[in-house]
Amino acid sequence: MQKKLTGAEIRQSYIDFFIERGHTFVPSSPLVPGGDSTLLFTNAGMVQFKDVFLGTDQRPYTRAVNSQKCLRVSGKHNDLDQVGRDDTHHTFFEMLGNWSFGDYYKQDAITWAWQLLTEVWNIPKDRLWAAYFKDDFNEIPEDDEAASIWLKQPGFNPEHLLPFGRKDNFWEMAETGPCGPDTEIHYDRGPEFCNLKDVPGHICQVNGECERFVEIWNNVFIQYNRLSANDLVPLEKKHVDTGMGFDRVVSILQNVSSNYMTDLFMPLIRRIQEMTGHSDQERDENLTPYRVIADHARATAFLIADGVVPGNIGRNYVCRMLVRRASRFGMKLDLHQPFMAEIAQVVVDEYGDFYPELKRNATTILDNLTREEKQFHKTVDAGLEHLNELLRDLKKKGKTHLNGEQAFDLYATLGLPLEITRDIAQEQGLDVDNQGFAEAMEAHRLASGAGKEFGEMGGEDVDIYAKLAEELIENGKLDKMGVKYSPYQPIREPELILALVKDQKAEFSVESGDQVSVIMPRTWFYVESGGQVSDTGSIESANGDWRIQITGMRKPAAGLIIHTGEVVQGTPKVGDLARLLVDEERRNQIMRNHTATHLLHAALHDVLGSHARQAGSLVAPDRLRFDFNHPQPVSREELLAVEAEVNKVILQNYKLNITQKPLQQAIEEGAMALFGEKYDSVVRTITIGDEQALSYELCGGTHVDETGDIGLFLITYEGSIASGVRRIEAVTGWRAYQIARERMNIFEDINQYLGTSQKEALPKIISLSDALASANKEIEKLRIQQVANEFEEKFSDLDTIEGVQVLKAILPGADMDALLEMADKFRQKVNSGIAVLGSIYQEKPILMAAITEDLVKRGFHAGKLIKQVAAIVGGGGGGRPALAQAGGKDPSKLSEALDQVAVYLKEIG
Ligand SMILES: [Zn+2]
Numbered sequence: 001m002q003k004k005l006t007g008a009e010i011r012q013s014y015i016d017f018f019i020e021r022g023h024t025f026v027p028s029s030p031l032v033p034g035g036d037s038t039l040l041f042t043n044a045g046m047v048q049f050k051d052v053f054l055g056t057d058q059r060p061y062t063r064a065v066n067s068q069k070c071l072r073v074s075g076k077h078n079d080l081d082q083v084g085r086d087d088t089h090h091t092f093f094e095m096l097g098n099w100s101f102g103d104y105y106k107q108d109a110i111t112w113a114w115q116l117l118t119e120v121w122n123i124p125k126d127r128l129w130a131a132y133f134k135d136d137f138n139e140i141p142e143d144d145e146a147a148s149i150w151l152k153q154p155g156f157n158p159e160h161l162l163p164f165g166r167k168d169n170f171w172e173m174a175e176t177g178p179c180g181p182d183t184e185i186h187y188d189r190g191p192e193f194c195n196l197k198d199v200p201g202h203i204c205q206v207n208g209e210c211e212r213f214v215e216i217w218n219n220v221f222i223q224y225n226r227l228s229a230n231d232l233v234p235l236e237k238k239h240v241d242t243g244m245g246f247d248r249v250v251s252i253l254q255n256v257s258s259n260y261m262t263d264l265f266m267p268l269i270r271r272i273q274e275m276t277g278h279s280d281q282e283r284d285e286n287l288t289p290y291r292v293i294a295d296h297a298r299a300t301a302f303l304i305a306d307g308v309v310p311g312n313i314g315r316n317y318v319c320r321m322l323v324r325r326a327s328r329f330g331m332k333l334d335l336h337q338p339f340m341a342e343i344a345q346v347v348v349d350e351y352g353d354f355y356p357e358l359k360r361n362a363t364t365i366l367d368n369l370t371r372e373e374k375q376f377h378k379t380v381d382a383g384l385e386h387l388n389e390l391l392r393d394l395k396k397k398g399k400t401h402l403n404g405e406q407a408f409d410l411y412a413t414l415g416l417p418l419e420i421t422r423d424i425a426q427e428q429g430l431d432v433d434n435q436g437f438a439e440a441m442e443a444h445r446l447a448s449g450a451g452k453e454f455g456e457m458g459g460e461d462v463d464i465y466a467k468l469a470e471e472l473i474e475n476g477k478l479d480k481m482g483v484k485y486s487p488y489q490p491i492r493e494p495e496l497i498l499a500l501v502k503d504q505k506a507e508f509s510v511e512s513g514d515q516v517s518v519i520m521p522r523t524w525f526y527v528e529s530g531g532q533v534s535d536t537g538s539i540e541s542a543n544g545d546w547r548i549q550i551t552g553m554r555k556p557a558a559g560l561i562i563h564t565g566e567v568v569q570g571t572p573k574v575g576d577l578a579r580l581l582v583d584e585e586r587r588n589q590i591m592r593n594h595t596a597t598h599l600l601h602a603a604l605h606d607v608l609g610s611h612a613r614q615a616g617s618l619v620a621p622d623r624l625r626f627d628f629n630h631p632q633p634v635s636r637e638e639l640l641a642v643e644a645e646v647n648k649v650i651l652q653n654y655k656l657n658i659t660q661k662p663l664q665q666a667i668e669e670g671a672m673a674l675f676g677e678k679y680d681s682v683v684r685t686i687t688i689g690d691e692q693a694l695s696y697e698l699c700g701g702t703h704v705d706e707t708g709d710i711g712l713f714l715i716t717y718e719g720s721i722a723s724g725v726r727r728i729e730a731v732t733g734w735r736a737y738q739i740a741r742e743r744m745n746i747f748e749d750i751n752q753y754l755g756t757s758q759k760e761a762l763p764k765i766i767s768l769s770d771a772l773a774s775a776n777k778e779i780e781k782l783r784i785q786q787v788a789n790e791f792e793e794k795f796s797d798l799d800t801i802e803g804v805q806v807l808k809a810i811l812p813g814a815d816m817d818a819l820l821e822m823a824d825k826f827r828q829k830v831n832s833g834i835a836v837l838g839s840i841y842q843e844k845p846i847l848m849a850a851i852t853e854d855l856v857k858r859g860f861h862a863g864k865l866i867k868q869v870a871a872i873v874g875g876g877g878g879g880r881p882a883l884a885q886a887g888g889k890d891p892s893k894l895s896e897a898l899d900q901v902a903v904y905l906k907e908i909g
Pocket residue numbers: 194195196197202203204205208210211212
């Protein structure tokens with residue numbers, strides 16, 4: 001091999017090689033798949049081209065090359081437990097791919113693959129092996145076309161061509177749909193890499209499961225459409241879909257034994273080593289934590305750059321889990337302070353040229369990581385301690401699995417993600433009930449009303465609609481692209497009813513009261529996307545015979561759009577002509593809110609900074625909701641500045657400029673793309689402002705013509721929805737007027753009551769409340785004065801019973817404190833005596849008894865005395881011999897109760 005190429009050079013040489021062969025470079029789509037709610041993260045290069053293969057979308061090119069960001073931490077492809085424990089598994093990785101959409105086929109794909117590997121990258125030919133498809137069930141034809149092309153490659157060893165069956169060399173997207181044979185290229189690292197030499201029965205060959213042969217490239221030839229388990233039909237247009245694990249191929253070209261030793265990872269590993277101060281030997285003794293931290297730092301940097309910040313559920317949970325898991329592994333290296341930002345900075349430096357989103361969002365990435373680590377540190381000690389207790393208990397009882405409820409509780413209350421709990425349990429030879437955890441999390445999520453976070457997952461009814469779409473296209477009722485969708489242009493002419501679906505069945509006619517789905521050749525009802533809710537309205541027969549109230553819109557299968565609702569009049573039939581009546585007043589409200597959302601987004605960037613990126617939004621008729629990344633509450637001044645800026649732009653009455661242009665151009669021009677949205681290669685852009693765009697976004701939503709159409713814009717709410725994510729709610733147009741009017745009415749009522757003008761109201765309220773406070777203080781003073789006066793009066797007239805000086809007095813208005821004060825006064829004033837004081841406080845009788853020391857010595861006891869007295873008012877009490885208090889229920893018997901003093905004295909004396 002020649003001089004070692006760097007990882008960046010290898011990536012670029014792959015891309016250049018295919019650009020020279022007529023391919024268009026298509027940038028990686030985000031880690032969050034656009035418009036595909038069935039998939040948590042992009043997990044393969046083909047995800048962004050899925051629609052092209054399904055035939056529901058087209059691109060302006062037929063050859064593409066890319067390097068796709070992928071994440072595998074959930075679902076079928078979940079390598080998390082492996083990450084860090086071996087040389088090849090990662091959560092985040094890049095996949096290189098070249099694509100033919102009905103253009104070149106096996107001949108070029110295989111020839112080019114061989115050329116790139118052996119002539120550009122100079123991999124020795126005798127190290128390469130090829131596997132091709134030969135059906136182990138003898139039903140699908142053998143791919144002898146691929147086999148014969150391989151045998152023609154210059155220098156290819158014919159003995160290195162091996163047939164494999166369906167498991168290894170037949171690719172399917174799903175149970176039905178596009179599929180075909182593939183050919184894999186494997187690299188022989190040499191017999192010394194076999195780690196299964198001593199395993200009886202091990203055959204050291206391609207697909208032999210040992211570490212000697214590694215698959216580096218898979219070329220898939222999509223040539224069939226699978227209709228059912230036994231029914232394959234050849235496709236008219238055949239495609240090529242290839243995928244090459246980038247990290248792995250770099251490890252081969254750089255001649256190192258582990259992906260982690262390539263220059264894709266070593267700078268990260270070295271930074272960790274600087275922080276731990278380890279020698280190379282110490283580092284190698286702790287490989288797992290080093291690898292986990294490097295892998296997770298790379299994954300989380302890319303995730304946050306794509307708008308996925310740490311949080312509680314779904315994708316955000318994954319980000320949180322990765323940060324915390326890395327942090328826990330850091331503790332094994334004695335890293336007890338936040339350190340992820342340091343490693344992520346290296347990721348930004350190393351990958352930022354090819355993936356500029358890393359550089360653009362660098363501050364957001366670093367801040368989020370540090371904040372999440374700090375939050376984790378607050379509870380981690382308690383969490384680990386509690387977990388260890390649970391595990392000890394488990395072992396004592398001879399059990400092997402921690403139950404899911406307990407694991408969820410550890411997460412919900414102490415912030416320990418399942419994956420960490422599992423790591424630790426496994427380190428002690430135990431495990432966790434994953435299913436139980438998932439159920440507990442689901443139950444909790446449903447209880448907190450956040451279950452819709454992932455949007456519609458498609459229903460059990462997908463099949464019937466897929467079949468229906470196929471039929472309608474086959475018999476020419478719909479063209480190949482399916483239902484025509486034109487939400488921007490009203491459709492006023494009547495259209496044919498193509499199909500009616502009721503209870504999962506296609507019906508010829510339906511009746512009043514039925515819940516139905518309606519399919520028409522085209523529609524202008526908006527279907528929920530980009531946060532904008534679906535339109536509602538009605539579909540009515542052209543001759544006025546029947547009417548269906550439309551409450552929902554959906555795309556249940558490729559090419560199909562359905563209107564769902566209830567028949568409220570007549571009997572609609574397939575073939576009837578009908579009008580599509582969108583509720584236009586509601587649509588107008590939605591449009592005002594949507595355009596205002598763009599202005600709000602721009603104003604937030606202006607006032608708070610460019611990190612305040614959209615993290616979710618809802619555009620409804622009555623309000624708009626906008627979630628964005630920002631580490632602290634938005635201050636009142638900032639909120640007012642944002643609101644003022646939006647209103648200023650509204651008053652400028654800018655005309656909205658809506659155009660179509662290539663995605664790449666729009667991104668380069670700085671158009672804002674929204675989180676979780678899917679974009680075609682040609683995108684719709686919305687620009688607001690004159691020469692200098694105030695707002696520039698990619699958007700498929702419906703908008704007002706001029707900003708003035710929005711009317712008033714008012715922010716009604718600002719709060720937090722997750723750590724680092726804020727939410728603003730706002731209203732526009734008539735709703736904003738209503739809210740402003742309601743609030744002014746309340747204010748006017750206040751002014752009228754106070755007899756003030758607007759500006760006087762607040763000072764007046766402040767002065768009234770000050771006056772009230774000082775009046776209350778005065779009352780309190782007078783009350784105590786009054787109690788004291790009453791006491792003095794009664795004191796001047798003491799009884800003597802059984803030779804003892806006695807004061808019995810009711811002191812109206814006194815509370816317990818005042819009674820205590822008077823009791824103390826009594827004991828100071830007399831040398832020898834007994835006082836029993838009562839009062840009615842908050843409508844209940846209260847009592848206090850005090851006895852001087854000399855009488856206590858003679859056997860008198862205030863506690864016993866007060867008990868006897870309080871019994872009369874239906875209460876109880878007690879205390880020390882010298883002082884005791886009590887409460888009661890019946891205030892009317894207070895004076896009768898005080899007569900008990902004489903009874904007591906006679907008993908004792
Ligand atoms: Zn082997």
